[in-house]
Amino acid sequence: MEKAIQDYYPDRLCHCYGCGSLNEHGLLFNSYWRDGAAVGTFLPGPYHLDPSGHTHGGLLASLIDCHGNATACAAAYQAAGRQLGSLPMLRYVTAALHVEYLLTIPLASLLELEGRVREADGSDTVVDVVVRAAGQLCVRGTVVSVLAAG
């Protein structure tokens, strides 16, 4: 089975509310590295709605946040010619998050995320993340990810 980028994080970093495999109350979102981009899907729960009954904007921001850092991580390993999971870990945390909501998303829609590095200077990485539903571009995000210690 294909391992997610998050599966290469050490256990102590696997409790994240958005993407930690060890957080039983979390979203359990996974990102996969394919051909220079990170991809992932998520099916919101029936309670992840906004006041209008569409998919909640904060949920979308949460997924973009985790996916952006996973993208930065995987891209940094690739740029360094290193295997994901090798130590010391190239771990990225969010300095800033920007999200544009272009189209509302019906709640039952599967979300498809794609993240690509726009620029990286070794410590700061800017990642563009798009969210599509039913093939349509619905949300555009940017994550400024910063290399963290350990």
Add this chain to the structure above:
Amino acid sequence: MEKAIQDYYPDRLCHCYGCGSLNEHGLLFNSYWRDGAAVGTFLPGPYHLDPSGHTHGGLLASLIDCHGNATACAAAYQAAGRQLGSLPMLRYVTAALHVEYLLTIPLASLLELEGRVREADGSDTVVDVVVRAAGQLCVRGTVVSVLAAG
């Protein structure tokens, strides 16, 4: 008891994952209008953590999102000289969300949010939201809120 801004939303808009009083799986966040600003507090759950064990950035974005729209709503009622809850409703939805994470926040910290309108032109409203913990400014957000129908 002081009513929250969200308590003036009609029931059909009270299922929001972030701030809907009728969403039993939601965050149940409330915003209060005081002296030209919206304020609110939130205590994250023990599972609302990021990979490093601090308060999750996506959770913070979710709260800023809901709080920004509540600020825009209450400010619009005030600018129109109308009572909150009077019809037709002045309802705001998020067009864009920007979040800067200045300091990490220990998980058990009470979050204090304050939202103020920076500019409003009748349909678009730009709201600045700050998040403090233990008196320190930790997160700065901007919500571009747009007047929605009904």
